[in-house]
Every structure is written in structure tokens, then in C-alpha cells.
Amino acid sequence: MRKRVLIVNPWIYDFAAYDYWLKPMGLLYLASLLRKNGIEVLFLDCLDPAFFDGNPRRPSRKPGGHGHFIKEPIDLPACLTSVNRPYHRYGVPPALVREKLAHLPPCDLILTGTTMTYWYPGLWELIKLLRELFPSTPIVMGGIYATLCPDHARKSGADFVLPGPVENNLSFIVKDALGMPLIYAPDLFSLDDLPYPAYDLLVDPDQVPILTSRGCPFHCPYCASRLLYPGFTRRNPDLVIDEIEWWVENLNLRNFSFYDDAFLLEADSFAVPFFREIIKRELHINLHFPNGLHVRAINSQTALLMRQAGVMTLRLGLETEDEVKQRTWGGKVFKEEFEAAVSYLKEAGYEGREIGVYILCGVPNQAPEEVLSSLQYVKKLGVRPILAEYSPIPGTLFWSEALKTSRFPLSEEPLFHNNSLLPGWSSLEKAEDVFRRIKSLAKKDIENI
Numbered sequence: 425m426r427k428r429v430l431i432v433n434p435w436i437y438d439f440a441a442y443d444y445w446l447k448p449m450g451l452l453y454l455a456s457l458l459r460k461n462g463i464e465v466l467f468l469d470c471l472d473p474a475f476f477d478g479n480p481r482r483p484s485r486k487p488g489g490h491g492h493f494i495k496e497p498i499d500l501p502a503c504l505t506s507v508n509r510p511y512h513r514y515g516v517p518p519a520l521v522r523e524k525l526a527h528l529p530p531c532d533l534i535l536t537g538t539t540m541t542y543w544y545p546g547l548w549e550l551i552k553l554l555r556e557l558f559p560s561t562p563i564v565m566g567g568i569y570a571t572l573c574p575d576h577a578r579k580s581g582a583d584f585v586l587p588g589p590v591e592n593n594l595s596f597i598v599k600d601a602l603g604m605p606l607i608y609a610p611d612l613f614s615l616d617d618l619p620y621p622a623y624d625l626l627v628d629p630d631q632v633p634i635l636t637s638r639g640c641p642f643h644c645p646y647c648a649s650r651l652l653y654p655g656f657t658r659r660n661p662d663l664v665i666d667e668i669e670w671w672v673e674n675l676n677l678r679n680f681s682f683y684d685d686a687f688l689l690e691a692d693s694f695a696v697p698f699f700r701e702i703i704k705r706e707l708h709i710n711l712h713f714p715n716g717l718h719v720r721a722i723n724s725q726t727a728l729l730m731r732q733a734g735v736m737t738l739r740l741g742l743e744t745e746d747e748v749k750q751r752t753w754g755g756k757v758f759k760e761e762f763e764a765a766v767s768y769l770k771e772a773g774y775e776g777r778e779i780g781v782y783i784l785c786g787v788p789n790q791a792p793e794e795v796l797s798s799l800q801y802v803k804k805l806g807v808r809p810i811l812a813e814y815s816p817i818p819g820t821l822f823w824s825e826a827l828k829t830s831r832f833p834l835s836e837e838p839l840f841h842n843n844s845l846l847p848g849w850s851s852l853e854k855a856e857d858v859f860r861r862i863k864s865l866a867k868k869d870i871e872n873i
């Protein structure tokens with residue numbers, strides 16, 4: 425008999441969350457791999473009201489595919505009650521989720537997972553509800569939280585916690601958990617062998633993310649990319665565009681986002697042919713890069729191609745203007761390269777306000793003044809500084825530093841990884857005060873441009 429599984433994207437519990445071109449891409453890759461193995465997939469997204477009856481209000485969307493989530497204030501977790509900030513459940517009210525789940529046909533397995541380590545409460549809450557409604561159906565958890573904090577994730581109530589890329593666990597899911605033969609297993613070393621994510625399971629999406637690579641050759645001490653994907657692998661650019669064309673034709677989409685950690689790297693072998701082919705095929709699409717782009721690769725040619733191919737949203741990963749730090753934080757970009765990149769982008773037609781620049785804030789031993797001067801430096805160049813608050817991640821090079829400098833017992837509780845807490849800094853008052861000053865300055869800067 426044909427097996428059926430249920431995949432659920434959980435709520436987000438956080439101080440702040442915004443649908444910044446966010447889609448559960450990992451869960452939808454999982455869905456397509458299971459379908460390739462002859463398994464029926466039901467999918468439910470607790471973040472998207474379109475999945476639920478009872479007409480929950482769907483917040484309006486910004487053109488290009490981003491917008492707010494529905495949210496409800498909830499109590500702070502016990503370990504965060506000293507933090508004087510509202511905390512929310514982002515997504516559809518639990519009563520509607522319960523109602524929807526209760527009317528689903530029986531499933532043989534339930535699969536779920538979440539991205540940020542500190543988003544686990546929404547996932548645990550979902551697992552509790554699933555357990556109550558389907559006491560005898562095994563629950564499998566995977567994803568970035570499960571990969572970075574597997575021991576913590578094992579306390580969630582899930583029956584199986586499967587860290588790492590889904591392909592590595594496909595045999596377990598299909599053969600061991602579902603008792604089915606493994607008909608299709610992609611080549612673990614070729615991203616071109618993966619089927620497209622099952623975006624047809626989304627309800628009326630206004631954009632979808634496209635995977636072009638995994639991993640990053642840099643070794644920045646704050647970043648978890650290497651822990652998630654130790655190597656750097658890419659797809660064939662023509663095949664990526666075939667996928668985009670597929671979604672244009674089949675889902676009538678015009679907006680695409682990219683989550684790559686190193687999209688522009690070695691531009692001659694990927695980004696340049698990729699943008700050229702998009703232009704050649706006259707796709708007339710908008711491309712969004714909410715994750716920082718590799719600045720060093722931006723020259724007159726790449727900047728112009730980006731503009732012509734339809735790159736609408738672009739963020740550059742500068743992190744700091746401090747030249748010593750630029751070396752010790754991975755050496756991915758130096759000041760003069762950044763300044764040149766900004767000029768090339770402006771020459772290509774981008775306005776200052778369209779060029780977002782990430783500045784890292786709250787790194788262990790980082791002086792607040794360094795953050796402020798980085799913001800001012802970016803502002804002087806006439807581009808838009810964006811604060812990226814540092815989130816300490818177990819296993820990264822800065823983790824041991826953060827354990828020493830944080831005012832929170834980081835190793836005891838993933839909630840303390842939350843970037844909104846500026847957990848890498850030692851004093852609450854200092855962090856909050858500095859945070860306020862920096863936030864208002866950043867706003868002023870944006871308005872001044």
C-alpha cells in the first residue's frame with residue numbers, strides 16, 4: 425500500500441521575525457525526495473495562513489515577495505523573563521492548526537524541523553500537539569537546529585532526530601521508518617542530482633528560493649556554514665536557470681530569492697554565465713539576495729550583469745570597517761575592495777539606498793564604538809548600513825570566546841543564542857543601551873540617504 429507522510433513547518437517563537445524571502449526550502453526538498461520514492465506527501469505551513477480554514481487574516485505583502493507574519497504576544501520563556509521586551513508566536517493561531525491537523529487523513533510518519541537554534545520552542549510546541557493528536561505516528565526531526573544542537577533536539581519529544589542534509593538520511597526515512605524500498609537516492613556529491621523542491625505544495629507563493637550551492641570556502645569565525653556543509657559544491661548554472669524557468673512557467677512566478685553563502689565567489693565560473701543566460705533567455709524576473717554577497721567579486725562586469733539580469737535586492741557582507749578585524753574575521757573583504765564594489769554598483773545604476781551593507785554587532789570583545797564607526801563609514805559612502813546582530817553558534821570558532829564574554833550561560837540553553845539579545849556582550853545594560861543607540865543611528869542613516 426502507498427505510504428503517506430505529513431511534513432509540517434512550525435511556528436517561530438521570537439522577539440522579532442519578518443518574512444524576509446523566507447520559505448521552508450529544506451522541508452520542501454525533503455518532500456520532493458520522498459515523492460520520488462513513491463510516497464504521498466501532505467504539507468502544512470504554520471507560518472502561512474493560506475493553509476488554514478477559518479479565514480485568518482493574511483498580512484499584506486510587499487512587492488517582490490516579503491512581508492509580515494501574523495503574530496500573537498506570548499509569555500517569555502522562564503530563562504528570558506529578565507529581558508524587558510515583548511515576545512511573540514509568529515504564525516497561525518494554534519487552535520486553527522489543531523483543527524486542520526485533526527481533519528487530515530491518517531499518515532505513516534510525520535516530519536518537521538526548524539532553522540534557527542533559538543526557534544526551537546515553536547517546534548517543540550508543535551511536536552507536543554502532534555504527539556497528542558497522533559500518539560502512535562512516529563515523528564522525525566531534522567534541519568539546522570537539529571544539526572547544530574542534536575543533543576538538545578533529542579529532548580524535544582521527537583522519535584528520531586536526524587542531523588545533516590536530508591539526502592544523508594533518506595535511506596533511514598524510506599526504508600527503516602516507512603518500510604519501503606529506496607527507489608531513488610540522489611548522488612550525494614552532486615547538487616544537480618537533486619529534484620526541485622516541492623514548491624507546488626505552497627499555496628499561492630509570491631516568490632520561491634533557489635539553491636545554487638552549498639557551503640562556503642571561507643572560514644569566518646562567527647559563521648556555521650562549514651558545520652552545515654564542510655565543502656563547497658555548486659550546481660550547473662544552466663540547470664539552475666532551467667529550474668527558474670520551470671517555476672516561471674508552472675507557478676507563474678517572477679520573484680526568486682537566493683540563500684547561498686558564497687554566490688558571487690569565482691564569478692567567472694558561475695555568476696557571470698548565470699546572469700548572462702538569464703539575460704539571454706529574456707526571463708524578465710526579479711532576483712533577491714537577502715544573504716550577504718561576496719564583495720570582492722563585484723567588478724564592473726559583475727555589477728552590470730547583476731543589474732541587467734534583474735537583481736533587485738542586494739546585501740553586501742562587510743561586517744566591519746576595522747582593517748585588523750577584516751583579516752581575523754575570515755579575510756573575505758578589505759576596505760578598498762568594498763569601496764571599489766560600491767562604485768561599480770553605482771556605475772551600474774544602483775542607488776545608494778538599494779545597496780544594503782551588513783555590519784556585525786555584538787561579537788565577543790567587539791567595542792560598541794567599532795560598530796558605530798562601521799555604520800558611519802558605510803553611511804559616508806552613501807549606501808545603506810544594516811545591523812546584523814551576532815548569534816553565537818555552537819561549534820564555530822567564536823563559540824568559546826562567546827562562552828567567556830556572554831552574560832548568559834550559552835551552553836545550557838539555545839534560547840540564549842538569539843541575536844536580539846546581543847548575547848556575545850557581557851553586560852545587559854551596556855548591550856541594551858548600545859543596541860538602542862545603534863538602532864536609532866542606523867534608522868537615521870537610512871533616512872538620510
Ligand code: B12
Nearest residue numbers: 450537539540541565566567568589590647648683812813
Ligand atoms: C536563508 C538564511 C536566512 C534567511 C531565512 C532563513 C529561513 N529560511 O528560515 C534570513 C535572511 C531571513 C536569515 C536571517 C538570519 N539568519 Co540565517 N541563514 C540562512 C541560511 C543562509 C540558509 C538556510 C536555508 O534555508 N538553507 C537552504 C535549505 C535547503 O537548507 P536547510 O534548511 O538546512 O535544509 C537542509 C537540511 O537542514 C535538511 N533538513 C531540513 N529540514 C529537515 C527536516 C527533516 C525531517 C530532515 C530529515 C532533514 C531536514 O535537509 C535540507 C537539505 O539538505 C543559513 C546558513 C546555511 N548555509 O544554511 C543561515 C543561518 C541559519 N542563519 C543564521 C543567522 C545567524 C541569522 C541571523 C541571526 C543573522 C543576523 N545576524 O541578522 C538572522 C536571524 C533572523 C531572525 N529573525 O532571527 C545562522 C544560524 C543562527 C542560529 N543560532 O541558529 C546560520 C546557520 C548562518 C550562520 N551565519 O552561521 N537567515
